[in-house]
């Protein structure tokens with residue numbers, strides 16, 4: 323079955339009734355990008371840029387980052403590349419900034435966009451590198467851990483400043499570069515209509531969204547059963563997010579591990595996601611699953627899934 327899926331991995335994922343879902347890859351290195359393209363990725367839906375910052379004694383320079391972003395964009399050859407700005411903190415401390423260590427609740431602490439907005443110089447350096455790499459390529463910027471409208475506005479103000487500096491210095495960048503946010507905090511779901519007015523796209527991060535919705539640490543095995551992305555509470559949050567995005571006329575993807583679970587494919591299709599981003603190895607099977615489904619059937623399954631009272635009942639529903 324895997325062989326068959328791999329043979330068709332370069333074809334688009336179109337349902338039996340003609341809807342195309344973009345299948346992108348989650349990557350964290352140049353090597354991952356090569357594997358993703360070889361597996362039929364139509365773009366990168368999540369470039370985790372943490373790899374550039376971790377395992378060293380100081381932050382990477384603008385040039386170091388620019389070279390990597392440009393090299394990745396070249397491998398992708400005009401396929402979309404969604405670069406997520408630095409998402410350290412939580413389970414990924416940065417020794418040279420002493421974050422993570424002294425916090426009692428790192429997952430509720432100083433991570434993602436919170437950390438970047440408090441370190442504008444570090445944030446600006448990354449944005450400059452991304453903008454410079456955007457010239458002649460298909461790049462998009464994605465902000466992690468957004469909890470409020472003010473954070474989006476603050477980040478966009480800094481982005482605007484960097485764009486003005488580049489214009490003044492006559493350095494080329496993509497003037498139409500899209501800016502999106504991750505939806506991975508329950509507050510962002512609740513105000514998704516307000517957030518949709520500020521950005522070009524959403525990408526739902528079910529790994530964090532599930533831990534925050536269920537109040538269960540995603541790294542703690544004792545609560546692993548509870549922290550299940552197929553729980554109806556998480557599915558309802560996905561539904562609410564998709565509806566807010568589509569009402570506002572923006573597209574919405576999903577880049578949590580849930581997207582790689584073949585059991586989730588009919589539910590996610592039925593909930594109306596426009597894009598799914600998964601680890602490179604999961605692409606062929608996911609594409610095959612999508613081509614075997616129809617949107618009409620998937621919508622009926624999603625409606626039933628939302629009415630279940632546990633993740634296990636959702637699983638039983640899609641397993642038969």
Ligand code: PEP
Nearest residue numbers: 506527528529530577578
């Ligand atoms: C997520 O939270 O679902 C996500 C995709 O990001 P990360 O796993 O890097 O936190």
Ligand code: MG
Nearest residue numbers: 506527529530
């Ligand atoms: Mg996350």
